[in-house]
Amino acid sequence: MNGVSILKVAELAGVSTATVSRALAGKPSVSAATRARVEEAAQSLGYVVSATASGLASGRTRSVGIMMPFLNRWFFTSVMSGAHRVLTDAGYDVTLYHCEPNRLDDIHGTENDRRARLFQESLLRRRVDALLLVTLSLTATERDRLRALGKPVVAIDRPQPGIPTFAVDNLTVARSAVTHLLDLGHRDIAYVGGVIPYDLDFQVPVLRRAGYDAAMAEAGIPVRSHRAHDGDFTSAGGFDAAMRVLTEGTTRPTAIFVASDEMAYGVLSAAAALGLRVPEDLSVIGVDGHPTGDVLGLTTIDQHPAEQGATGARALLGELEPDAEHPPAQTQLPFELIVRRSTAPLQTSR
Amino acid sequence: MNGVSILKVAELAGVSTATVSRALAGKPSVSAATRARVEEAAQSLGYVVSATASGLASGRTRSVGIMMPFLNRWFFTSVMSGAHRVLTDAGYDVTLYHCEPNRLDDIHGTENDRRARLFQESLLRRRVDALLLVTLSLTATERDRLRALGKPVVAIDRPQPGIPTFAVDNLTVARSAVTHLLDLGHRDIAYVGGVIPYDLDFQVPVLRRAGYDAAMAEAGIPVRSHRAHDGDFTSAGGFDAAMRVLTEGTTRPTAIFVASDEMAYGVLSAAAALGLRVPEDLSVIGVDGHPTGDVLGLTTIDQHPAEQGATGARALLGELEPDAEHPPAQTQLPFELIVRRSTAPLQTSR
DNA sequence: GTGAAAGCGCTAACAA
DNA sequence: TTGTTAGCGCTTTCAC
Numbered sequence: 023m024n025g026v027s028i029l030k031v032a033e034l035a036g037v038s039t040a041t042v043s044r045a046l047a048g049k050p051s052v053s054a055a056t057r058a059r060v061e062e063a064a065q066s067l068g069y070v071v072s073a074t075a076s077g078l079a080s081g082r083t084r085s086v087g088i089m090m091p092f093l094n095r096w097f098f099t100s101v102m103s104g105a106h107r108v109l110t111d112a113g114y115d116v117t118l119y120h121c122e123p124n125r126l127d128d129i130h131g132t133e134n135d136r137r138a139r140l141f142q143e144s145l146l147r148r149r150v151d152a153l154l155l156v157t158l159s160l161t162a163t164e165r166d167r168l169r170a171l172g173k174p175v176v177a178i179d180r181p182q183p184g185i186p187t188f189a190v191d192n193l194t195v196a197r198s199a200v201t202h203l204l205d206l207g208h209r210d211i212a213y214v215g216g217v218i219p220y221d222l223d224f225q226v227p228v229l230r231r232a233g234y235d236a237a238m239a240e241a242g243i244p245v246r247s248h249r250a251h252d253g254d255f256t257s258a259g260g261f262d263a264a265m266r267v268l269t270e271g272t273t274r275p276t277a278i279f280v281a282s283d284e285m286a287y288g289v290l291s292a293a294a295a296l297g298l299r300v301p302e303d304l305s306v307i308g309v310d311g312h313p314t315g316d317v318l319g320l321t322t323i324d325q326h327p328a329e330q331g332a333t334g335a336r337a338l339l340g341e342l343e344p345d346a347e348h349p350p351a352q353t354q355l356p357f358e359l360i361v362r363r364s365t366a367p368l369q370t371s372r
Numbered sequence: 373m374n375g376v377s378i379l380k381v382a383e384l385a386g387v388s389t390a391t392v393s394r395a396l397a398g399k400p401s402v403s404a405a406t407r408a409r410v411e412e413a414a415q416s417l418g419y420v421v422s423a424t425a426s427g428l429a430s431g432r433t434r435s436v437g438i439m440m441p442f443l444n445r446w447f448f449t450s451v452m453s454g455a456h457r458v459l460t461d462a463g464y465d466v467t468l469y470h471c472e473p474n475r476l477d478d479i480h481g482t483e484n485d486r487r488a489r490l491f492q493e494s495l496l497r498r499r500v501d502a503l504l505l506v507t508l509s510l511t512a513t514e515r516d517r518l519r520a521l522g523k524p525v526v527a528i529d530r531p532q533p534g535i536p537t538f539a540v541d542n543l544t545v546a547r548s549a550v551t552h553l554l555d556l557g558h559r560d561i562a563y564v565g566g567v568i569p570y571d572l573d574f575q576v577p578v579l580r581r582a583g584y585d586a587a588m589a590e591a592g593i594p595v596r597s598h599r600a601h602d603g604d605f606t607s608a609g610g611f612d613a614a615m616r617v618l619t620e621g622t623t624r625p626t627a628i629f630v631a632s633d634e635m636a637y638g639v640l641s642a643a644a645a646l647g648l649r650v651p652e653d654l655s656v657i658g659v660d661g662h663p664t665g666d667v668l669g670l671t672t673i674d675q676h677p678a679e680q681g682a683t684g685a686r687a688l689l690g691e692l693e694p695d696a697e698h699p700p701a702q703t704q705l706p707f708e709l710i711v712r713r714s715t716a717p718l719q720t721s722r
Numbered sequence: 723g724t725g726a727a728a729g730c731g732c733t734a735a736c737a738a
Numbered sequence: 739t740t741g742t743t744a745g746c747g748c749t750t751t752c753a754c
Contacts, residue, residue, distance in 0.1 A: 024431075025496055027747060038725045043749055053723060070496035074433060075747035077424035078730045081374075085467070085499070093453035094678070096444065103443035106470055110486070115499055117435070118468050120456055136460070146375055146420035149435070149465055257664040284664065291667040314607040314634065314664070317641040328444070377731060388741045393733055403739060425731035428746045726753085730746105737742075 026069045035063035046071065073115070085115040086338060087150035089140075089158060091123040095255075096284065096312055097327050101156050101178055104331030112339050117150055121158055141167045152338045154178065155185070156331070157226065174341035176349065178334045180225055186349040188334050190325045190357045192226055196233025196279070199307045199323050202359060203277040204241050207368035208305060211238065212275035213250040214263045214285055227252075230281040230309065249275060253285040260288025268296055268304075276368055277305035283312035283322055290318060290364065301366035311360070319363035330355055376419045385413035396421065423465070435465040436688060437500035439490075439508060441473040445605075446634065446662055447677050451506050451528055454681030462689050467500055471508055491517045502688045504528065505535070506681070507576065524691035526699065528684045530575055536699040538684050540675045540707045542576055546583025546629070549657045549673050552709060553627040554591050557718035558655060561588065562625035563600040564613040564635055577602075580631040580659065599625060603635040610638025618646055618654075626718055627655035633662035633672055640668060640714065651716035661710070669713035680705055 032039045037056060045052045045060035052060075063069075077083040086109055090098045106116050122137045141164050145153075152174040160168070160182055168175050169184065181187040203211050213234045216227045231250070238245050248270045253259030260280060268274055280286040286308030290300060298304045308315060311324030337349035382389045387406060395402045395410035402410075413419075427433040436459055440448045456466050472487045491514050495503075502524040510518070510532055518525050519534065531537040553561050563584045565577045581600070588595050598620045603609030610630060618624055630636040636658030640650060648654045658665060661674030687699040 025498060029747085039747090040726080040749075041724060044724085047749085051723060056723075068492070068496070070493050072428075072747055073497040073499040074424045074427035075730095076749075078422075078428050078732080079747075079749040081730075081749095083424060093456055094446065094449040096446065099444035099449045103470075106443055106468065110470065110494075115494065115497070116468050118456065118466050120453075120460065142418075143420050144460075144465065146418070147423040147465070148375060149423040257667045261667040287664050288667040291669070314637050317607045317611040317638040319641070379731085389731090390733075390742080391740060394740090397733085401739060406739080422731055425746095426733075428748085429731075429733040431733090431746075724754085726751105728749105728751085730749085733744105733746085735742105735744085738740085 025072065026067045028069070028071070030067055031060065031063045031069045034067060035060045083149060083151050084113060085117055085150050086152045086154060086335075087117045087119050087145070088154045088156065089119040089121045090156040091121055091158060093118070093120050097282070097310055098156055100327035101331035101334075104328030104333075105154055105178075105335035106331070107328075108332045108335035108339070114151075114339075119144060121155075123159075145171060152176075152342055154331075154334050154338060155180075155182065158182070159225065174338055176334045176337045176341075178330050181352060186337060186351055186353075188330060188337065188349075188353045188355055190330075190355045192229035193233040193236065195309060195323050195325065195357050196230040196281070197237040198233075198357075198359060199279050199309060200234050200237035202307060202321070202361070202365065203279060203305060204237065206277070206305060206365060207370075208277040209241075209243055209368075210249070210273065210275045210277070211243075212267045212278045213245075213281075214253050214260055214267060214278055214289055215250065215281040216253050216255040216259065216285060227255075227281055234279055246271075253280075253282075253288060255282050255285060257284050257288040257291070260285030261292045262288070264289040264292035265295075268292060268298070274298075275304070277307075277365070280306060280308045283308035283310040283315045283320060286320055286322070286364075287314065287318065290320065300364050302369060305365040305368075307365055311358075315360075315362070321362045321365040322360050323357050324360050325355070325357045375422065376417045378419070378421070380417055381410065381413045381419045384417060385410045433499060433501050434463060435467055435500050436502045436504060436685075437467045437469050437495070438504045438506065439469040439471045440506040441471055441508060443468070443470050447632070447660055448506055450677035451681035451684075454678030454683075455504055455685035456681070457678075458682045458685035458689070464501075464689075469494060471505075473509075495521060502526075502692055504681075504684050504688060505530075505532065508532070509575065524688055526684045526687045526691075528680050531702060536687060536701055536703075538680060538687065538699075538703045538705055540680075540705045542579035543583040543586065545659060545673050545675065545707050546580040546631070547587045548583075548707075548709060549629050549659060550584050550587035552657060552671070552711070552715065553629060553655060554587065556627070556655065556715060557720075558627035559591075559593055559718075560599075560623065560625045560627070561593075562617045562628045563595075563631075564603050564610055564617060564628055564639055565600065565631040566603050566605040566609065566635060577605075577631055584629055596621075603630075603632075603638060605632050605635060607634050607638040607641070610635030611642045612638070614639040614642035615645075618642060618648070624648075625654070627657075627715070630656060630658045633658035633660040633665045633670060636670055636672070636714075637664065637668065640670065650714050652719060655715040655718075657715055661708075665710075665712070671712045671715040672710050673707050674710050675705070675707045 028039045032042045045057045092098045155177040157179040177185045177187040179189045251263035251266050253263040308322040315322050378389045382392045395407045442448045505527040507529040527535045527537040529539045565581050601613035601616050603613040630639050658672040665672050
């Protein structure tokens with residue numbers, strides 16, 4: 023019923039349990055011959071160290087936590103997937119924490135018990151050695167609680183004060199997307215973003231909007247407010263926002279920069295619903311590198327989310343090793359413009 | 373650095389550590405007054421029980437494992453998400469295991485070390501009290517290893533011999549989809565499925581294909597082989613399969629049943645690429661209930677994946693309680709036809 | 723390079 | 739109802 027204990031291995035190998043522990047942990051102070059005998063004994067008995075016992079004795083659990091605000095959205099799970107691979111290959115298990123975003127309409131913080139429990143209970147159970155935060159906005163209190171854990175913490179995609187962060191430069195990402203449209207001759211460029219429903223301080227949409235504003239300003243093009251609307255990072259939200267962007271006012275934009283691919287699918291659909299041809303009547307560019315963008319011909323900026331997760335995980339593993347240097351405070355990750363058929367030069371004959 | 377220990381709580385509350393343990397575990401044999409004092413002491417000290425210590429002493433880790441073949445595909449993460457919610461609300465942590473599918477071209481099982489390590493090492497670390505398998509095909513050996521753990525195991529979506537399973541009836545799902553098309557007057561109905569790349573024994577596509585065959589047979593319509601092609605459960609695969617389905621032979625099907633929504637996006641795109649209007653020239657129906665299907669107007673069969681995960685998790689929690697009855701060997705979950713604008717009555721004037 | 727022994731922080735008999 | 743005590747299965751000094 024229970025697994026084989028270290029004692030059996032010690033007996034079979036004719037050594038003490040201390041030696042078995044050392045040998046299996048790869049400690050240097052074990053002779054090659056002994057190590058071989060121990061490994062063979064362990065192998066033949068199917069012995070695997072008990073996570074709880076080892077964790078209690080050593081204080082290290084060999085598991086790391088990944089915290090994300092959404093458990094089933096492509097970007098987040100892709101980051102997670104990349105991190106998971108790196109961590110499990112290094113012998114760590116992964117515990118998944120769902121950190122529910124604080125909603126804008128709950129600005130007084132009276133709700134979100136689940137999030138409170140996460141920081142006040144779950145993390146204190148000391149089940150993990152380190153934590154990877156994916157696109158999370160923390161309050162100062164939450165950051166203090168994390169710090170109090172005394173464990174390595176790394177953030178992906180959303181810089182946190184005092185926490186090493188790996189992210190693309192979202193402002194530059196957005197600027198690059200808009201610049202692509204500008205280079206194609208577009209001037210009347212709309213923005214579909216996604217600030218609305220979540221997180222008090224969800225920075226990514228803000229930065230993408232800022233990049234849009236910056237690129238337009240550099241091109242000397244004024245941005246009118248009815249040219250920017252919020253989807254909520256869903257296809258349906260993108261559809262609604264695009265319907266407004268494309269029907270408000272007396273003229274129509276010739277291009278739209280959409281802050282995520284999944285919203286862009288909704289934008290493409292809205293264009294079709296209005297009888298607009300893409301890219302002849304309207305150019306559309308997204309962000310993320312979502313795989314369905316391929317068949318839909320969506321031009322996008324791929325930010326390689328799985329690689330982001332892998333990079334964050336490697337930084338964590340580095341910190342977990344006693345004598346490794348700490349990761350830099352903030353590291354910028356690469357991204358890549360992928361031109362497909364949803365963007366084209368401005369048609370001058372309109 | 374380390375958390376507060378049970379001893380401090382005991383001192384502050386003026387009781388023994390055993391009583392603290394009992395009180396905090398909600399054991400009945402504690403007086404209301406004592407319990408209150410203990411809880412207050414724990415609260416004021418910010419005490420949370422150590423997962424490792426509690427796990428070692430009790431043999432229960434209060435964590436459950438979720439095993440899935442893909443960590444970043446919508447269906448799987450949705451199931452996971454539903455299960456995660458139920459489990460964390462019940463006070464359990466979730467450890468995520470990636471069980472890499474065995475590829476068809478690796479039929480001799482010489483590779484896939486990661487999968488081997490999962491069953492021969494990770495699971496033996498006894499980090500979890502129970503296991504939820506999402507759409508997994510196990511070998512007999514793997515099943516034996518799971519059984520040897522002596523822990524509750526529940527499967528979602530893919531029946532496993534000897535393991536309680538929750539799933540939609542995939543044959544009926546497929547049959548319903550095809551029947552919807554038949555009811556609209558279609559006779560020449562193609563199939564885009566997805567057997568190719570993974571898992572020796574990946575049953576879902578097989579069942580969906582069987583449902584298609586059955587519905588067609590019942591309608592007395594022969595199925596010709598060039599009317600069925602495999603995508604690989606990706607949009608790109610769906611696109612390629614549809615291109616073949618729509619261009620091979622001298623006539624074109626008037627409808628396509630696609631075994632997943634994400635493939636169906638590729639099918640819609642292929643239709644557009646060929647200048648076919650949906651639904652006027654071609655009806656398309658998918659399966660899953662993927663959210664982007666909403667804006668794309670994709671008719672589908674929603675199988676409520678998050679609910680599937682929640683249901684599986686509840687069954688596991690039931691088994692974790694000593695005196696609960698075991699879940700039934702196989703339970704069929706509901707699904708729902710959602711008619712949108714990608715399907716329409718057969719146009720007789722062609 | 724290896725062993726003896728003392729915990730790690732809890733839980734679960736067993737007593738009282 | 740509560741306290742005492744013996745582990746749970748490892749890791750890690752400290753000796754040798």
